[in-house]
Amino acid sequence: MEKTFNIIREMCQENLFSRYAVAGGMAALFYIEPVTTFDLDIFILIHQKTGSIISLSPIYQWLEKRGFKPEGEQVVIEGIPVQFIPAYNKLIEEAVSDSVEKPYGSIKIKVLRPEDLIAVMAQTGRPKDRERLMLFLEEAEYSKERLNDILIRHQLKEKFDSFTGPLYGR
Amino acid sequence: MIRLQGLYMEDNISFHRDITAKIFQDKKQQRLQKARLPIEEKVRILIQLQRIALMAAQSRGAKSPGFVWRI
Numbered sequence: 273m274e275k276t277f278n279i280i281r282e283m284c285q286e287n288l289f290s291r292y293a294v295a296g297g298m299a300a301l302f303y304i305e306p307v308t309t310f311d312l313d314i315f316i317l318i319h320q321k322t323g324s325i326i327s328l329s330p331i332y333q334w335l336e337k338r339g340f341k342p343e344g345e346q347v348v349i350e351g352i353p354v355q356f357i358p359a360y361n362k363l364i365e366e367a368v369s370d371s372v373e374k375p376y377g378s379i380k381i382k383v384l385r386p387e388d389l390i391a392v393m394a395q396t397g398r399p400k401d402r403e404r405l406m407l408f409l410e411e412a413e414y415s416k417e418r419l420n421d422i423l424i425r426h427q428l429k430e431k432f433d434s435f436t437g438p439l440y441g442r
Numbered sequence: 443m444i445r446l447q448g449l450y451m452e453d454n455i456s457f458h459r460d461i462t463a464k465i466f467q468d469k470k471q472q473r474l475q476k477a478r479l480p481i482e483e484k485v486r487i488l489i490q491l492q493r494i495a496l497m498a499a500q501s502r503g504a505k506s507p508g509f510v511w512r513i
Contacts, residue, residue: 273485273513305476306487308495310508351512376481410470411477 274377275350279338280314281381288331289316293371294383295357295392300404302374303386303412307404311346311353315368315384318358326358363391363426386414391422394432402435409436489513 297309335347346353359365367388373380393401423429492510
């Protein structure tokens with residue numbers, strides 16, 4: 273898996289994106305018990321002119337030159353299907369900017385913080401996200417203050433409380 | 443006799459409630475321990491979970507959710 277992360281770090285160094293952070297199920301793995309996931313989601317920040325459409329073509333072309341071909345929305349990089357997701361709102365942009373470095377084997381990679389992951393799951397709100405959100409609240413070490421601040425600033429407090437209220441008696 | 447039987451039943455219920463609480467507490471502790479494993483160990487477990495999920499999908503004739511990571 274280090275090989276996959278090294279490719280992603282190389283892409284960042286070559287400015288295909290200005291910042292990246294591991295998200296989704298793989299990010300959750302750093303904080304809670306192992307949960308099933310089949311792809312590696314990577315949130316990215318891309319420099320672009322205001323109002324222009326984001327294109328991932330440069331990324332796919334770079335990867336293709338190195339022998340990693342796209343399969344639908346994913347590219348299999350060193351045996352792992354990777355999905356590059358440009359930050360699509362302020363919450364994600366902030367989450368990627370605030371990501372932390374975590375060790376994996378002999379390297380360090382950027383991972384979303386647990387509070388940001390919880391907020392993203394609250395925002396997305398799929399059944400799978402709700403389930404993981406509850407695992408985070410029970411198992412992850414996170415800052416309640418930071419989480420509360422993020423939820424309030426991104427108008428997610430009500431949605432979050434509606435997911436967790438019945439179980440936590442709010 | 444009836445009172446004695448009633449008392450026995452209450453003790454049984456309380457005993458079973460304590461056992462159940464202990465089981466849930468132990469399960470919670472196990473999950474917390476899994477949450478604190480090193481990331482590399484968690485990825486090994488993830489690969490096993492992927493295999494199980496794929497076998498389950500196959501046995502149901504469901505669409506494959508993906509493939510086991512080749513790492």
